[in-house]
Amino acid sequence: MTLYRFLAEGMFLGFIVLIVFGGMLTVWSRLLMHAVLGLAVVFIGVAGLFFHLGSPFMAMMQVLIYVGAVCVMLVFGIMVGHSPTETDQLRWSGNNFLLASGTCIAGFILLSATLIRTHWTAAAERVGDYSMQHLGHAFLHQFVLAFELISVVLLIAILGAIIIARPPQETDPS
């Protein structure tokens, strides 16, 4: 095993540990802010995995969008309402417990069934990084419609946020 190989495997394991650690933080922390930051750690770990798999563009996008935008928005929303001294209580009561464990087990079974049943083919040996070119071609030739529709989804999300945040309208006399 060469040194490079050793380092690469070590990095891979490091990213896995980071993802698992972030995930546990997300699920188990009593403070909403810690949960969101755990999520940010998971995203950074996933970006590291993309990097490890030779797709730096995906890694950069992961950091830029999920850490730099999504997590910032989540933290922004949380920071106003919760102060660092308020921890939430664990609620293991009836419905919550059943719903949460049901969802988790169903998700786990679905994901593992998909993983096991899929026939994985090893990617062909690549020389250099073509991920950006491939992505560009795929988005603007093959999947143009889906690519454009995603921006419509974002627009609808923004509109929905405005509608939810709008103060209740007073009855207009005119």
Added chain:
Amino acid sequence: MSPEMPTGFFPPELLRILFTVICAIVIVFGNAVVMGYLERKLAGRFQRRPGPMEVGWHGILQLAVDGVKLVGKQLMVPKQTDKVLYRLAPIISFAPAIMPMVVIPFAPNLQGRDFDIGLIFILAVVAINVLAILIAGWSSNNKYSLLGAMRSVAQNVAYEIPMLLTLLSVILVTNTFSLRGIVEAQSGGAWFIFFMPVAFLIFFAATLAETNRAPFDLPEAESELTAGFMTEFSGMGFSLFFMAEYTYMFIACSLTTILFLGGWSGPPLPYGEYTSALWFFAKVYSLLLVMIWIRWTFPRVRFDQLLNFCWKYLVPFSLVHLLVTAVVVKL
């Protein structure tokens, strides 16, 4: 891993990585020292006072003394804070500041790694700083800190749009995200500042806001918010934020130099593959001096003025600029 990789115990590529990391850290700390001294000295000059004069010749050792003082300070963690995040926030702010140094081309042969998406790399890494500011503001459990952090995010999100749009204009012309490619596209004095001066101005204004510099330094406006998100930090916590801010200024000015001022290009020098870094640093520090000059000359804007300036002037202008560039390029 391809089998041709060297198999020795200490391969040259690993040495190169180590050397790059050490150089990056040296640049970060050196820049913080130089900028700290320049800022205090020039602030004094702009206000018709001498600035630091006591330690060394014209106060040149002032920063060393300050550094010793800051390291020696007791690290206070206020009660009612989130202890772990309070400790982590300065580190999260500072760590990503080192990473862009790896892809910045200082000279033709002085670059850690030429990344084909170097520009996106810098933008992605720098985006983590916003999260660090939010964490700092929230974990302090202080109204000033919280307000400062919230302002910082509103400002960063707003000014990122004109910055990216002007950046796109340059990318449309160069057809590459590689910083080296962008510099090479401007070789022979064909700097982009001559072709798109408006984009240069918009980009520079946006970087002023992105690095929280005056006249857009609302996140740390001392007259309203004491020190904004770093109100509760002292000692090394504060100085890490301080160094991170100067490093982000350096990165912003490096980007401006690479995108609009031709990077390392200039009159030929002996051993130009290495020494033309001199031109690069000369341009970067001229821009940094302009930033200091602006900070001590113009009053701070109000928050509504800040956002109006972005959404009503910078964004439309940069959009039109992008359209015009696209038309000119395709003609």
